[in-house]
Amino acid sequence: MSNAAFVIISILTLAAALAAATLPKLMHAALSFAVMFLGISALFFLLGAEFVGLVQIFIYIGAVAVLIVFTILLTRHDLGKVRGFNWGGGVVPVAVFGGLMWAILKTKSVSIPPPHIQPVTVQRIGELLMTSYVWPLMCVGVLLTTALIGALILVLEEKRE
Amino acid sequence: MTGHASGWLLQAFSSLINIGALLGVFLTLFALISVLERKILGRMQNRYGPNRVGPFGLFQPVADGIKMLIKEDIVPARADKAVHFLAPIIIAAVAILSLGVIPYGRNMTPFVIDGGILFFFAVGSATELAVFMAGWGSNNKFSMLGAMRAIAQMISYELPLIITVLPVVMIVGSLNPDKIVAAQGAYSFSVLPHWFVLTPWGAAAFILFFVSGLVESNRTPFDVPEGESEIVAGHMTEYSGFKYATFFLAEYMGMFAVSGLAVTLFLGGWHAPMSILEFIPSYVWFFLKLSILLFVYIWLRGTLPRTRVDQIMNFAWKFMLPMAFTCVIAAAVWHYTGRALQGWLWSFAVIAAVYVTLSMLLETKKKFAPRTYRFAE
């Protein structure tokens, strides 16, 4: 059962990713980008990391995808022209994929079935965030504040003196 | 069905029963509320509501449904067909999905997820993308403008919505709605329930959550996205017939979901107000509290005028966000000074202090004073 679900979810994710990479119209690509993240979240749910899946939906679909579509809207100078796609750029990704697949298939120790574990609870993540991982938490907070201020300054209109 | 394969089949069937029950109850409630709202609004405006179809007009939703279904489905010629088609579907799907984690009674939560509250908000945040799709897919400048205003309003109020939930999660220690309801189950002197709305931080958080929920579901007084006199119908302009009915459905489902969550988080879920009244079934109490909240929604719609969009934004960022953070601090104060009378007084003092400071800083006395008139002499 979970194998069938895994196959369906992976196919959906990869199809959406390919659509996001190759569709000529920008808005369709942005929307299939959101569908791809839905697929990735489903994969996380399947693997037992429910909190990460929910955070993924929240941040990526709720915030990053909305940011991207707003930016597309604000930089829409020549929407009629179809954006070109350069198939020559496909050489390196195919090579990278080939190399990674060779490395994965060559390592015998990764062909293992999943062991039985309890899914990690939100309470455990909260405990860890407040005890062992409190320094990364503070740093990420500072990073997000800096990014917020930086993004605001970047898009502020210059004063015409 | 062998014992090995029946595991997932059983799970699939039980999920289907859950989903069927949920859809049945809430679609009926939607039909009922759509006609009751018009009747209540009518009574508030000193007239009868719809009373022609059926006894007291209660079959009006059937007539409305037939009307919506037989209307011609007009799609603009240069609209993006796929995006235009998918937008109402996604909005309605997301609204109904968020109904699945609310506990409706003892052992009556459709889907128990460990991070249930986070699921609710994560799924609700996909509404913004769908609103944008609706506005952009219509190929209409007014739709686009309406969609941008709607998204700005929704994003601004998402923050107070989530931060006011934080005190409850902090005090209970879990994101599971079942545990949150269970934490409100005790009674003091068997008359006073331990609902979170009866604490100072809980009352403030409930009011803030309720107002943010009003804004998130685009209801009057915050219905700028669908204000007819301003922007035709905003992002829903180019939708006719059944698709418009789907938007309408999504708005009401959003209302149900936010009210249901407010009942779960603050009003004690399916618990009775007094321990002697516990013989009445738990779902009756839940739907009674839900109905009271929905009545308040309709009451506000009939009473308050629409606010301007910049007033909405100001209100969110300058008032509700600081007050939401204050609720978190007040809850912590309540917890750490003992959850007794002393805790009450201290947390009430914290909230009152911040409220007074905010009103002084925002110059409410000057800006919201009664209007004075100067007549020509």
Add this chain to the structure above:
Amino acid sequence: MTLSILLIVSAALFSVGLLAALSRRHAIFILIGIEMMLAAANINFIAFWRFAPEPAQPLGVMIAIFAIAIAAAEAAVGLAMVIAVYRHFRTTNVDQLNQLKG
């Protein structure tokens, strides 16, 4: 579902992201490609956490959470830069952004 098939899925996602980043001329597409690569790396972390013999300390989950937050911050700043560049050059085609002087 073995670990290797999961790693192959994430490697495929990574190379699709690389494809998007390398073969598109619009700045926003390149950002989409980068986000895809970050998501593929997250899948890797979660996969290794799930299949590790001692999953009591969910290190993979914690790294994935922080990676999501950092990716969101980077997307925000990147998109702000795209808007700022568009305001100046009136184009988002990265082929035409080849002069340092404005």
